[in-house]
Ligand SMILES: O=C(O)c1ccc[n+]([C@@H]2O[C@H](COP(=O)([O-])O)[C@@H](O)[C@H]2O)c1
C-alpha cells in the first residue's frame with residue numbers, strides 16, 4: 252500500500268468539475284469578480300483536490316519536519332556544524348524552535364521525523380525512521396544508494412498515510428538538516444543543467460567567497476556522480492539527501508490521498524521538484540507558502556509552476572513559512588463558505 256510505485260499510480264488529477272463549480276459560485280459572492288485574487292484560486296484548488304464543491308476548512312493541520320544529516324558538510328559547505336541538526340531536533344521536542352512558536356500560532360501540530368540524523372535520537376516525540384546515519388559525501392560518490400532513496404521516500408509516504416488516517420486534512424513540509432541547501436542546489440542544477448553557481452546561495456549564512464566554494468563542491472558532485480536528469484530517483488540518490496527524499500515521499504503520499512500539502516522554503520521546494528518529476532500530477536496538490544531569501548528559490552518555484560503566497564525574506568526552513576500560510580488558506584476557504592451572495596444580500600451586480 253505504501254510502496255512508491257503504488258503511490259505514484261494512485262495520484263490523480265484535480266476534480267475539474269469542482270473547480271469550475273467554485274469559480275462560478277465565487278462570481279456570485281458580494282465582490283467584483285476575481286477581486287479576492289489568489290484567495291479565490293486557493294479555494295478552487297482546495298475544491299479540486301478534495302473533490303468538494305464547497306470545501307470544508309482544512310483541519311486538523313500538521314507540519315512534518317524531516318530531519319537528516321548530509322555527508323557533504325565535510326567539504327565546509329555550511330556556516331554551522333553538523334551537530335546543530337540533532338541539537339535542533341531536541342529544541343523541536345522542547346517546543347522552543349521557531350516552528351514550535353509559529354505552529355502554535357497557526358493551531359497546527361509539529362511532527363518530527365528522524366529519517367537520517369547522524370547521531371542517535373531516542374525521544375518519544377520523534378518518529379524514528381532512520382534510514383542511515385546521514386548521507387555520504389556527494390563530492391566523493393553518491394549521497395545515497397537508490398534503495399536508500401526509495402526507503403526514505405517510503406518513510407514520507409507512510410508518515411503522510413498515518414497522519415491522514417489520524418484525521419489530518421492539511422499537511423505542510425518542514426526540514427532540519429545542516430548541509431541540505433547544498434543537496435537542494437545540486438538537485439536543481441542536475442534537473443536543469445545549469446551551472447551550480449547559478450543556483451547556489453548562502454544557506455545558513457555563508458559569505459560570497461564561501462558560496463563560490465560551495466558551488467565548486469556542487470559542480471564536483473555533479474561531475475563525480477553524473478545524475479541522469481530524466482531519472483528523478485537517480486538525481487535524488489546521487490545528489491539529494493534523506494530529509495529531501497522523506498519530504499518528496501510525504502508530498503506524494505498526500506497527493507495520493509487527495510490531501511493538500513503546503514511547500515515551505517528552498518529545500519522543501521527541491522523535494523517538491525523531485526516529487527513532481529516522479530509524478531507530474533502531484534503539482535496540483537501543492538501550495539507554495541513563500542519565496543525564501545535563498546538565491547535560487549524563485550527559479551525553483553518557477554520550475555514547479557507555483558506562485559508563493561508570502562515574501563517575508565525568510566530563509567529558516569523547519570516549515571516556518573508553510574505554517575504561516577495556513578491562516579491564508581483558512582481565510583480563503585472561509586470567504587468562500589461565509590460570504591453573502593449578491594442575491595442573498597440584495598446587492599446590485601455590475602454590468603460586465
Ligand atoms: O527554507 C529555506 O529556504 C532555507 C534556506 C536556507 C537554510 N535553511 C535551513 O538551514 C539549514 C541548511 O543550511 P546549510 O547552510 O547548512 O545548507 C537547514 O536546516 C534548513 O532548514 C532553510
Ligand SMILES: Cc1cc2nc[nH]c2cc1C
Pocket residue numbers: 331335339426427428455567568569
Ligand atoms: C540554529 C539553526 C536553526 C535551524 N533551523 C533550520 N535550520 C537551521 C539552522 C540553524 C543553524
